[in-house]
Amino acid sequence: LSGDKALYYRRDIKKQLEKLQWLIETLLKMSKIDAKTAIFHRQQLLAKDILSKAMEPFAIPMELKEQKCVLNCSNEKMFGDDQWTMEAFSNLIKNAMEHTPDGGTIQLIVSENPLYTEVIVQDNGEGITEEDIPYMFERFYKGKNAKPESVGIGLAFARMIITAQNGTISVKNHPDGGACFTVRFYKQII
Template sequence: MIDSKKNLFCRIGLLIFILILSFVFSISVYSFFESIFFEKLAVVMGVVTKDSRNLEIEIMNQLKFEHSKYASIGKGTLGKYGYNLDRFIFLKDRKKIIYISFLFSVLITSIFCIYMYISTRNKKKNAENLKNYLERINEGDYSLNLATDEDFSILSDELYKTVITLRELKEKAIQDKISLKDNIADISHQLKTPITAINIMSELIENNDSKDENKEYIYRLNKQAGRLETLTNSLLTISKLDAGTIKFKKDIVYIKDIIDLAIEPIMFLIEKKNIKLYIVGDNAIIKGDSYWLGEAFLNIIKNCIEHLEDNGEINLFIESNPIFTEVKIEDNGSGFLKEDLPHIFKRFYKGKNANKDSIGIGLSIAKSIIEKHNGEISVENKKEGGARFKIKFY
């Protein structure tokens, strides 16, 4: 709004300036020709006064010179009768001359206004065409058919080249993502078969071998096989999220139902460490996929459990307003080191206080899922100790 008013004042000021300039120019032109006419008239009067022989020839000869010796004589003669450059023979016509000069100025200004109007209209039309073209690009239509003037034609050509380059880069990036997803999926599926075989064989050995020493080795083998299976499943999930192949539902879901879904698979960990878990706040609703949101909350709550000692505490606070729904997940554990906080959601990042069996991928998956649901997540340390995750859904 301010820019529009500023542009309007600038245009009005420019028009006034052109009007004044045109008027001054026309008056200056009139004054210039008036002085020339007066000079030539003075030459004629000088010749007539000084030399009565061959007047026609002498007058024609003297008028050829820019400065004639008869000019001063003629000016003196004209001055005797009250005529000089300030009070010349055109004095009675000066008002008319001023009027004509003003009309000339208005004409020039009007022509300029018409030119500016046509030019501005064409620019607006071309700008509108470019805007519509960019909107079509956003919708996936890359065809270019813009009828513009020369300047905008150059811009359109450059824009078209840029669009083609961006389209090719986008298509290549999408293809690379799909290829990466397929490769990871293939690797994950290939790994699942030997992992399953290892689990079955270790279970058979465990059931048929009573030696305590062998049981310890079997326990370690099962633990590493389980860790490898978790990593395989996580990689598969990440590849799907990156490639955008997961079709998230948009159901109306209750936050508390999502939390219950998240807690169920890790309830044995909560009971094992005797952790107290409290849910405080309204049973707010959001739009989303309860399964995948449950996965996100599971990874966050599991991270809290890993940083808690026995008999620890986890609190979930739910708040909602017309703009967003917020869920805070807090624990009274050791929290995160300051240098770890900026990297918490990076893939495969393991902080110094992380569990040695942690893969470092759960929080990254949680962040991706939440962002796919038009949300955001952040983490901080509480002043009194422990960590606080803030999740907002808009």
């Protein structure tokens, strides 16, 4: 193989291995949650810190697609495990990024009331077909608008993490277009 071709194949193999590693790690984590052996350290978290960290891995891919990710929050607090919660939001942000067109916008909107902290992850992509909505959080389910390389576990994994922490997640289409995921983390009872 020529130098350029060999380099291309090495990069492609590396990319495929990274995807396979992510898939195996995610399936193992899902199994731990299923078996109730995953440990969640419930603590008070600052929403903007968790969401900022969850956004970090996507900064370069979003820049390449000229996408914006707007974080609309102040000092709202939520209760959960910082690592697991960040992983759940990373999956939601990744999903939004994949379904947002070049030059599009993803919004993370946080609000708080006496009962719960709510985080909305909204994109301005193509939205979700009505027949797909009831199944979006099912393991290995791929919606009509899914990319061919999609495995169908990211949203299921996010839901598992959120519900394991007594949170809720729902999805609908936004009236102006795009998908709108709503996550609620209920306050700690004192």
